Amino acid sequence: MNVENWKSQLRKGVFDMVILNILKERPLYGLEMIEILDGVPGLAISEGTIYPLLSRLKAEGVLFAEWVESEQGRPRKYYSLSENGRRTLAELNEAWFSFSDNILKLLKGGQS
Numbered sequence: 001m002n003v004e005n006w007k008s009q010l011r012k013g014v015f016d017m018v019i020l021n022i023l024k025e026r027p028l029y030g031l032e033m034i035e036i037l038d039g040v041p042g043l044a045i046s047e048g049t050i051y052p053l054l055s056r057l058k059a060e061g062v063l064f065a066e067w068v069e070s071e072q073g074r075p076r077k078y079y080s081l082s083e084n085g086r087r088t089l090a091e092l093n094e095a096w097f098s099f100s101d102n103i104l105k106l107l108k109g110g111q112s
Contacts (some may be wrong), residue, residue, distance in 0.1 A: 007042075011042065011043070014096075015045070015049075015053060016053070016057065016092070017089070017092040017093065017096060018037070018043060019033065019050075019053060019054070019057065020057075020062065020081060020085060020088065020089040020092065021089065021093070022036055022037075023063070023079060023080060023081050023085075024081060024086070024089060026080075027066070027078040027079060027080035028078065028079060029068075029076040029077055029078050029079070030047065030050055030051055030054060030077065030079075031047075033045075033050060033079075034046075034047065034050055054079055057079075057085075058079070061082060061084045061085075062081065062082055062084055062085035062088050062089075063079050063080065063081065063082060063085055064079070064080050064081075064082050065077050065078070065079050066078050066080075
């Protein structure tokens with residue numbers, strides 16, 4: 001078994017939920033999200049990964065995107081949660097907590 005491949009697949013599986021969670025407080029632009037995730041061990045993400053992910057989430061209707069003029073140069077595209085995104089985030093978080101609780105029980109030798 002390739003453990004590094006497994007870790008990579010695990011990360012990919014949670015990035016939608018992670019992105020929605022970091023957007024629940026306020027709109028952010030892509031590089032801000034990258035900086036936030038760089039500060040969390042195991043969650044660093046590249047521009048080549050985050051922008052397609054953001055585009056997909058926008059196309060699915062869970063994110064809004066808005067260009068905002070910047071005082072420091074070029075306009076920035078800010079992303080925020082739509083109402084559908086807030087509902088989706090609540091569902092994803094609920095599913096995550098249930099799933100991770102059951103995995104922890106199993107790892108500790110209990111039954112789910």
